[in-house]
Amino acid sequence: MSEKVYGLIAEFDTPADILHAAKKVRDAGYRRWDTFTPFPIHGIDGVMKLGNSLVGWVSLAMGGGAFMSVVGLLWFTNDFDYPMIVGGKPNFSLPMTFVPSYIMLIMGGAVGALVGMLALNQLPRLHHPVLHKPRFVLASRDKFFLLIGALDEKFCETETRKLLESLGGKHIEIVEDAE
């Protein structure tokens, strides 16, 4: 088992610092980098050019799928497989299908939002190289971390370290990934 360099991580004290550092890292031309913060920093997704999250589409797809499935289920059960007249009403009509299918749209949409969020974030995962850093426990407390990945074309241990130092990053450390 060998240890491979995963990236270089730096610690910042305030949200303004990490936002500033993120802008500079982006301007320096890095592509494979990420920030780790205890709460979402306003504006950082714009700096990182993350665009629109796909979670909404996953949710829409699952919600829409659930809606259509329930309409189909109601038609199959009450009109096709075992038609039975109740109260002189038609076996299948849109008003009757709306409520159950709408409710299942909400169910499908909600499951889609959670599953989509986890899938797009590649969670659950029980291992991440940054979690091995003793100081990283502060990422859920009051410190803000910026990691530049070793897979980045511009990554150079000395140059990248210099950049992070010039941005005011503290405790700059190499993150290793066990292979």
Place this chain on the structure above:
Amino acid sequence: MSEPVTNLKNYAAPAELRRAPVVECSGGLGVLTDKLSEFAEAKTPLWWWLLFLPAAFCATVVLPFCLFYQVFTGVGVWGNNHPVMWGLDIVNFIWWVGVAHAGTLISALLFLTRQHWRTTIGRMAEAMTVFSVMMAGLYPAIHVGRAWFDWYMFPVPNSNGLWPQFKSPLMWDVFAVNTYMTVSMLFWFMGMIPDFAVLRDRATTRVRKIIFSFLAMGWTGSARHWHNYEKAYVVLSGLCTLLVFTVSSIVGLDFCTSQIAGWHATIFPLYFVIGAVFCGFGMILVILIPLRKWCHLEEVITMSHIDKVAKLTLVSGLIIAYIYAIEFFIAWYSGDPYEKWVFGHRLFGHTYWILGWMLIGINVCVTQLLWFKKVRANLALLFIIGVLINCGMWCERFVIVVGSLYQEFLPANWGKYMPTIWDIGLYIGTLGAFFMLYLLFVKFLPVIAISEVKGAMPHGDPHHPLGGAKKGGHQ
């Protein structure tokens, strides 16, 4: 880089534009984290045990005892009988669903309307929703009488070739309540993922570390994680907001699609939604006020939060008062003698008239006290008002359910309804189970949305001096 900001006055808005801070915590983000996770990590205090043990007794002894006796003997052990076929089982079902609604309203609707103050009480409200929907879901499952046939309510192929009858609002209820329970649990759980990571990173024992590592699922707080998380949160909030207006509407439809005088009114779906929210705000006050003190959360759940909850209670109470007025007016205006009879007997009949007056006295009159700032600042009084609102709304459901059934169209169909000890035992059991689950939540899980509160603090704003911004704001 981060020079100390000395002259804060230059950045401050004029006094009339300033809002009360969301959190009155004087320290930074680290101090806040300590404060918010303290209760889940510290030694269990005495008050917790004093509340937990009786609640656990009700939940693990009284509830199963009443439940099994009823299931094995039959619905006859309850007071339900001709003509009052819907008794305390339905009253309590609606009451529990109602309690749930304010939680969703606070956590979802107030999120969509960007009310930052909700961040501190949102988690507690969501937990209230999750546990009370569980209690609500219990009633329809057993009041069908033969609980082992519950699966007939789901579209499962069976040997008789029968399917559920989807034209009935009672069938829609099955969908609505199950969806409500599932979605509010998902919403609650998803909101807790970043906070599980906080507890994981703070864990001092190996057992805690392992448990919270599994629950946090490898959350690192990466900007990409947050990006998808925030989107999912907005989507879930939107869907939960729809549920606030859907679930109780469908419960209302159970009533208003019938022909019974007092039930057959188009206002019912709206009536039930607002009643539910009103009742839930009462429960929020009952839960929030003691927990705030005992868990030492006064700096996080400030008087401003309590004040806002009280104002929302007042607003929903006023709508309820308006709906009562409309109900009585329409009963008179309709000219229908049966409607007039039922509504007249709500206040001036026999046996149940006291509940009718309690409904008016509490839900309409007592609520008006919340107009006064002094009342909204008096925690003891607010707690009592919260308890009273829960009682008042319980009376309302009793008056609607029993009050319309005990004297219907034919005098031959007149009768009385009295709950038996099994009705009451089951209700006490569900109350116990609710509070037991709630106390376990308070003890073991992050009771306040830690990451959300941090984001709402000035320390978390990159454009605020306390968040490290330099003069001139945008860098």
